[in-house]
Amino acid sequence: MTLLRHHDRFEGDLVIEVAFTDVSLSLGDTADPDVRAAALAQVAAESGATPVLMHQVHGADAVLVDDGGSGPMPTCDALYTSQxxxxxxxxxxxxxxxxxxxPATGWIAAAHCGRPGLAAGVVPRVIAALRERGAEPGVAWIGPHVCGACYEVPAELQDEVSTLVPQARSTTSWGTPALDLGAGVRAQLxxxxxxxxxxxxxxxxEDPTWPSHRRDGAAATRFAGAIWSHP
Incomplete structure (x- = not known):
């Protein structure tokens, strides 16, 4: 695969595959619709699966995808399916x-977890949704994200989040209050x-091969973590 990075594969009753899109594919809400559609077409061609996006709002809602990916884009921060x-x-x-x-049942999920989603518990919520369907997620992939040495926040915000998720408390490399979203997600998992x-x-x-809002501001594009299954 040329446009999907860090590809992983897990074989059970279904083959489950994971990858992260290349920085050359612009998938953000503000991208030109034709550009985003072309990027999704490339994901579909390389994965052999129908890509499903969500309108992400930094919340904790998880939505079941059971329409083959043909329905309207849901507003949520987690998706799950067995299809x-x-x-x-x-x-x-x-x-x-x-x-x-x-891997035992073929259920999969994808979640977008920023600072508000970490505090709201979007990852535990989608795990609970999977378990409500009889699934037992045993494998998790944590994609590229801003590290705890780079994600500076006001001290009050650090206290607010780390009160809920203590493992997220961090300090920047220049000595100011920060949050480590990855450590917080790991703790929740x-x-x-x-x-x-x-x-x-x-x-x-820190790595210019990935989009970063902290580094590039409004000019930043979006990459995606993708998970799909097939026989």
Whole structure:
């Protein structure tokens, strides 16, 4: 695959695959519709699956995709499905894309977890949604995101989030209050009993091959973490 990076594959009753889109594909809400459509077509061609986006709002709602990916874009921050041939996409440009799988049943999920989503518990929420369907997600992928040494926040905001997720408290490399979103997500995944954690070790702010809102502001595009299954 040329436009999907850090490809991983997990074989169970269904083959589950995971990848992250190349920076050359612009998938943000503000991208020109034709540009975004072309990027999605490339994802579909390389994955062999129908890509499904969500209108991300930094919340904790999780939506079931059971229409083959043909329905309107849902407003939420997590998607889950048991249908093969659907690629669930979580977009980011400093936030954490989190992908989940139950290889035994074929259920998969994708979540967008920024600072508000970490505090609201979007990752525990989608895990609970999977379990309500009889799935037991045992594998999680944590995608590229801004690291705890780069994500500066006001001290009051640091206190607000770290009161809920203590593991997220951090300090920037220049000595100011910060949050480590990845550490917070890891803590929530481990707290939910998921121990097979696979992380892409990249800070989006420091690595120019990934989009970063902190680095590039409004000019930043969006990449996506993608997960799909097939026989």
């Amino acid at each position: 093969p041939g659907i690629a669930l996409l979580a977009r980011a440009a400093d936030c954490v894309p989190v992908l989940l799988a139950d 481990e707290g939910a009993g998921i121990t097979d954690l696979r992380e892409v070790d990249a800070c989006t702010r």
